[in-house]
Amino acid sequence: MSEEAKPSRQRSKAKAAEARREILGVAARMMREIGYADMSLRDLAAEVGMKAGSLYYHFPSKEALASEVMRLGVEMVEDAVKGELEQSSHLSARERLILAMRIHLKTLLSESDFSSAHIRCYPFVPDTVREELKAVRRAYNSVWNDIIGAYLGAAATPVQIRHLRYTLLGAMNWSLEWFNSDRDDVDTYVASIAGLLPEQE
Amino acid sequence: MSEEAKPSRQRSKAKAAEARREILGVAARMMREIGYADMSLRDLAAEVGMKAGSLYYHFPSKEALASEVMRLGVEMVEDAVKGELEQSSHLSARERLILAMRIHLKTLLSESDFSSAHIRCYPFVPDTVREELKAVRRAYNSVWNDIIGAYLGAAATPVQIRHLRYTLLGAMNWSLEWFNSDRDDVDTYVASIAGLLPEQE
DNA sequence: GTCTATAGACGGATAGAC
DNA sequence: GTCTATCCGTCTATAGAC
DSSP states (O other): OOTTHHHHHHHHHHHHHHHHHHHHHHHHHHHHHHOTTTOOHHHHHHHHTSOGGGHHHHOSOHHHHHHHHHHHHHHHHHHHHHHHHHTTTTSOHHHHHHHHHHHHHHIIIIIOHHHHHHHHHGGGSOHHHHHHHHHHHHHHHHHHHHHHHHHHOTTOOHHHHHHHHHHHHHHHHGGGGTOOTTTOOHHHHHHHHHTTSOOOO | OOTTHHHHHHHHHHHHHHHHHHHHHHHHHHHHHHOTTTOOHHHHHHHHTSOGGGHHHHOSOHHHHHHHHHHHHHHHHHHHHHHHHHTTTTSOHHHHHHHHHHHHHHIIIIIOHHHHHHHHHGGGSOHHHHHHHHHHHHHHHHHHHHHHHHHHOTTOOHHHHHHHHHHHHHHHHHGGGTOOTTTOOHHHHHHHHHTTSOOOO
């Protein structure tokens, strides 16, 4: 409680926070590359420069760690997409949809191991983890429902919106399986998808 | 070598072939549901009604078993798509593309655990398995290159074909993550994708 | 063909020293 | 905060009986 004690306590906190971030980052990369089941905490710890047991100071379990990685993965794309859309209220609904696709893809392909870890690992992660992710996933889906609903217009049915959302997100998320930044270009690919989206009346 | 020995030898062969098929079928379902890494040979054997060690009479390793499941998965969709297309040479290139999508989706969603196991497990399966699958995957890709090339016309560039292939296959394969046969209908969904594909000049 | 039994490696998680 | 040491479970794969 003394004034002198504060700095060292803050340093500890800062160090802990940094280690925590590094663990999350390495875990995200490993989950994307080899999957949840094959990511051993021994290997993860080794890449961070610690021993497996030490991870439990920062996270209560492997599941909790994976859950946080995947939650951050959704929040990162969601923040990027929403942030860009807020600055683009002057665009048409179709242009906003295409813009959202560009941001989703850019985040996925060039910035965030977290987002790609989420997409790739979600089907095989323990039920408890999937349960914890329900809320954030629903929130991000609703962002796309709004964008696509605006594009399709007032006459669009919920099932039309849902189907187009699955089609576009499916096509984009699939890029994890083939996109090679040496050969492919995000803007070129976005343009090719955009060519499939007619102007609405 | 005697005439009398043949029947029992044939029965043995038939029994072995049946057990082998059952193992493959259960493995395909498990791989689709829980993934390659989480599929234990003990559980697999139990569902087939044998013990883990007995599986090694039929397959030399878990990798070899998974490799065969995934190879069959490609061949099943490929056979289904090619078979249908051969009977439909009178259709336009666009109609043939839409037909191919319907067959790919139907096979994936209502018939073949093998195909969905392939799609879901491919990213995380051992390198050796992915290596073995290169040839069949390339062959199926080339089927789609032909279909899409015909649809886009002679002026289409290889990259346009490739991008449209990734977009359509990505959208379709993603249906594994959301399609619910109680709620969704393949033909309705195919129609909604087809609506994105304009008539070519 | 399938069994039992087990080798040998590796997994997540915990306790307590420092 | 991180380490060492370890518990205990599970995994693939093999050997040999039947």
